[in-house]
Amino acid sequence: MMHQTVLCGSATVSDGRDVHLRLDGLTKRYGESVAVAALDLAVPKGELVALLGPSGCGKTTTLRMVAGLIKPTNGRIVVGSNDITIMPTYRRDMGLVFQSYALFPHMSVAKNVAFGLEMRSVPKPEIERRVKEALGMVRLEALAERKPRELSGGQQQRVALARALVIRPSILLLDEPLSNLDAKLRDEMRNEIRDIQQSLGITAVFVTHDQVEALSMCDKVVVMQGGKLEQVGTPVDVYEHPASPxxxxxxxxxNRLKGTAQGDGSVTIGAMKVLVPGRPGGKVEIxxxxxxxxxxxxxxxxxxxGQEVNRLAGHLKRVTFVGDLLQYSVDVGGAEIVVEAASDHGRGFRIVGTPVAVLWRVEDTMVFGRGA
Ligand SMILES: Nc1ncnc2c1ncn2[C@@H]1O[C@H](COP(=O)(O)OP(=O)(O)O)[C@@H](O)[C@H]1O
Ligand SMILES: [Mg+2]
Structure with a gap:
């Protein structure tokens, strides 16, 4: 587990911005199994933070603890300077959007959005005004009188978003909100959610198992595995400088290759030898x-x-055309390496069995220790 300045318990993060939401040792146990293990996190005001990880790593449990829907076993949740760990959900001032849109089927779009305000006894004229404003934000004004079943999935998810925003929450919580949408709509909604979040300057936590979503939408990415935090960083940080394999x-x-570092800046992988940055020793994975x-x-x-490069000889095993890219599988000393190249109208190496070489810059090699 990595500890960075952004994770510490102070009131400001390293860039001086105020911390809006802070998790201190947040833990959830179900009997013997630990769903979330002592999570520390500080989310600055106005940031969109992604909780990213494979299914079952504890993202939803974390989000639901923040929302007050699940009671933590240990640890604290702090908003601003208020400890809200045991505060009931309805007092937390958080907007929630789930993967399943969870709309009331018998109510119109406008009624669905108005519901939260009615529960809070907001005066009628103000409800009308705010519902109109929220539907405007998600571009659904024209469909206010439709029922949810008369809407597409993307439109239903927009209603869910309007319903979360209409209460003017201080924090927006989204759990895989785009997972039920098709690829094109997902791209559109990504941009739309990001635009709304930025124009409102609202602090938001976005749960996803999709790395593209996390990298493309969010200010910070929190990578989780097995209930634990693996790394927190900007999208560029976690992609370019991953803390773990x-x-x-x-x-x-x-591509992953296991080998033994020689301590002189080289790593042997079977009969092959490659150069790596630095002078690691022992068993490594590159x-x-x-x-x-x-x-x-x-x-x-x-x-x-003039760059230092690695070069490995091999044979072309497979070519896959994926539109914008060509993916080559190359057999290199018994290991399979995948190389991607921009597809120039599908032109490129095509003949399986062709003797080829794979080149890459030494500085583009990531090295991780594998223990003794
Ligand atoms: N009510 C529950 N009882 C027991 N185990 C649970 C319960 N809810 C979640 N879990 C377990 O906690 C872990 C984390 O679940 P979850 O937070 O839903 O993961 P994610 O959202 O990352 O897919 C999983 O192993 C899951 O099986
Ligand atoms: Mg989940």
Missing amino acids: FVASFVGRT MVRPHRMKLVEEGSVEDVA
Whole structure:
């Protein structure tokens, strides 16, 4: 587990911004099993933070504890300077959006959005005004009188978002809100949610198992595994400087090779030898992103602008055309390496069995220890 300035219990984070939401040792146990293990996190005001990790890693449990829907076993939840750990949900001033839209089927869009305000006994004219404003934010004014079943999935999720925003929550909590939508709509909604979050300057926690969503939408990414925090950082941090092999392989595609570091800046992998940054020793795993590698003809002389490069010879095993990319699988000394290249109208190496070489810059090699 990594401890960074952003995780400490102080009132401001390293960039000087006020902490809005703080989790201190937040823990949830179900009998013997630990769903969330002593999570420390500080979310600055106005930031959109992603909780990212595989299914079952404790994202929903964390979010529901913040919302007051699940009682923590241990630890504290602090908003501003108020400890809200045992405060009831309805007093927490948080807006919630779930994967299942959870709309009232018999109520119109406008009624669904108005519901939270009616529960809070807001005067009728103000309800009307605020419902209109919230539906405007999600571009649904024209559909205010429809029933949820008369809407597409994307529109229903917009209603759910309007319903969360209409109460003007201080914190917005979203649990996989885009997972039920098709790919194109997901892209649109990503941008829409980000735009609304930024224009309102609202602090938000976004749960997702999709690394693209986390990287593209959020200010910070909190990578979780097995109820624990693996790394907290900006999208660029966690992608370019992953703290562990788990983070490297979960956040983006990567090639993984196990070897032994010689202490002189080289690593032997079977009969192969590659150069790595620094002078690690002992058993290591090296990782290289497929798009950082280049496929060339065997024996070709490549000039990589005076950079230190690794070069491994192999045979082309498979070529996959995925529209914008060509993915090459290369058999290198018995290991399979995937290389990605921008697809130039589908042109590229095509013949399986072709002798090729894989090149990459030494500095693009990530190295992790594997213990003794
Ligand atoms: N009510 C419960 N009783 C027992 N175990 C639970 C309960 N809710 C969740 N869990 C377990 O806690 C872990 C974390 O679950 P969850 O927070 O839903 O994960 P995620 O949202 O990351 O997929 C899982 O192993 C899950 O099976
Ligand atoms: Mg979940």
